[in-house]
Amino acid sequence: MWLNRSEISSTFKSKYTEEFLDVLFYRPLGYGIAKGSKALGLTPNAVTIFSIFVGVAAGHLFYYRDVLTNIVGVLLLVFAEALDSADGQLARMTNQKSRLGRILDGFSENLWFISIYVHLYFRMLGDGYSPIVFGLILMAGISHSFQSAVADYYRNMFTYFLQGKTKSEMDNSEELATEYQFLSWQKNFGRKFFMRIYMNYTIQQEFISSGAVKLYWFCEERFTNHIPERVSELFRAKNSPLIKYYNILTSNTRMFVLFYAVIANSIPAYLFFEIVCLNLLLVYVVLMHEHNCKLVFLEAQSQNHRSV
Secondary structure, three states: OOOOHHHHHOOOOOOOOOOHHHHHHHHHHHHHHHHHHHHHOOOHHHHHHHHHHHHHHHHHHOOOOOHHHHHHHHHHHHHHHHHHHHHHHHHHHHOOOOHHHHHHHHHHHHHHHHHHHHHHHHHHHHOOOOHHHHHHHHHHHHHHHHHHHHHHHHHHHHHHHHHOOOOOOOOOHHHHHHHHHHOOOOOOHHHHHHHHHHHHHHHHHHHOOHHHHHHHHHHHHHHOOOOOHHHHHHHHHHHHHHHHHHHHOOHHHHHHHHHHHHHOOOHHHHHHHHHHHHHHHHHHHHHHHHHHHHHHHHHHHHHHHHHO
16 A cells, blocks of 8 residues: 555654644655655755755745635645745655755745745735734744754653654754855855754754753763653653643644635734734743753752762
8 A cells, every 4th residue: 555554653743742743744745745756866955955846835825815816825835834844854765864954844844834824914915904014924933943943852852762863853052053164155056054043943942952061961961862761651650741841833733824824814823823812831841841841850960970
């Protein structure tokens, strides 16, 4: 069977943090696209680049106050999301995972939403709103950036503690800065450019997660890739209830609200959801995760003393 469930699950990023909608819809669709891309000899990065054009085009269609045009934009954005799933699945399927692929993956979604926010701004101007709403659009974009970055960091950290570093995509700004310094603008312009963006993204993640960063470095230095079971189980027990909130802070929930706002011509409703609702959730998630990381850090210290 072309869409075999066990084969699809083998291409999941992490079985612990997958969203319900991804498992039900995007992963099967992405798997089909990945299989087709593999047959055509396409690379994961080629799929990512294609998704950029699709996502940016979707954002443009949200400018128009025409329901049919908006629905086409919605379908394009859903397709872009499926491509975003497919590039990672193809990378895991063909063992072509790379940091550049991860950087491009994050960069592509940023470009989608830059297109979306810019076109929503001009749509609001066309509806008679003052140019001052640009401040709200900018605030929504910055909020979105922090929400997605933190959710991604926490999901990767969860995978790190449950499945080890090789299964997660945990990175840190110190190592990235070292790699960045060795790259030449003249010889490695593209790679250095994307590395700078990714390094800023990682700094953004670490900025509001000091407790998580402290715990991560302690475990890296004391346990390398063999975290004591009591530590990983405590991390799982404390943070499992937060996974549903990590997922709300990423794309799917936001896209449902965006689709409603665009089709119903209620852009302020989306901005309110982004700036107020999701930011309140972000504050709650960060406070809870930081509190939990302090408790796990104490257990990690205890386990380290016992092993000495």
